[in-house]
Amino acid sequence: MIEIENIATNPKRARILDSAMKVFLAYGFARTTMDDIARAADMSRPALYLQFKNKTDIYRAIALMLLSRSLEQAKTALAGEEPFAERTMRAIDEALISMTRAVNASPHGAELLDMKSSLADLIGCWRGRFAEHIAAAIRSEAERNGVDLTAKGLSVKLLADMLLDGLDGMKMRISDPDEQRQAAAALIKVIDLALQKS
Template identity: 55%
Template sequence: MLETTETATDPKRARILDGALKMFLAYGFSRTTMDDIARAAEVSRPALYLLFKNKTDIYRALASVVFEESIAKARAELAGDAPLGERLFQVIDTALISVMAKIAESPHGAEILDMKGSLAGDVVEGWRAAMVGQFTAAIGEEARATGVDLAARDLSPVMLADVLFDGLEGMKMRVSGAEEQRKAVRGLVKMVELAIRP
């Protein structure tokens, strides 16, 4: 079940989002109707329309919940005591690769993921900014702890975080399959580690 502060306080909303996700994964966004979502969530059509205007509204709410969970997982993982490289890898694995793999592996996953820019571009950008912020803080903290002057290397924590995130975006286009993505991620994380090594 999708779980955020918002859905935890509104079980009907959570049921609708869960039902919508099941329908989108089973039939695709374009073939799923509001009736399908209402049936899957076990709510009436009028009750569904009281909470959501249309499928796009539901898609945006789903994207918000998934990204909110991703940010929370990143925050928790980066707060740990493991070496930075391990923490970065774990964040990317649990908050990105594993989450997206579940969607991508469904028969209509590609359609659902392809629509995120057109239906929820602002949500995606907010999530990206939050994730880059998390990476930036962790990289900056590590550089301070090891006494590395990134500015002397013409680098900054935000630059390294952007490079890492941009590398992840490019990797998704080039590398298919979660295991291959994990291998590529290890290389990206290693580059960040080398940049902040004393």
């Protein structure tokens, strides 16, 4: 299993990944060379090859870094003291909507996003961990409110999956981040209503 959370990157690798991300956003994946990445990271190409075998390896490492950061942001947001809907909206905004902002704003964003099939294993692990964090927040809120979800014909897993499935559909349909936030807020409101006593 791929470990998404708590990845340990040394400062040199982190510098390479941050530099490579800027180069990919500026020139696209296809036009970027290992020389471009080495120059951006202020290192020699042989030194770069000691860290990564090719630019696909770098692309996957960038994705792993971004996904890991997003999970940490979501976990922190969901552990806050605000009402459930606010915490969940902040988690989704920081972990999902804001994470893709730079890619969507790039003229090469579509190319980079089209490559996400090469990240299916990482995205699958990320989604599973994100669902666990959302489910834990839903469980905690239901317990805090004294709500028996089973009596309502619901479950923690069902609500967490419904939220993530809705967000997946929203990303396909809506590209504007502000509209994504509105749609996410409406979906969260429905889940929040299910977590209230009747």
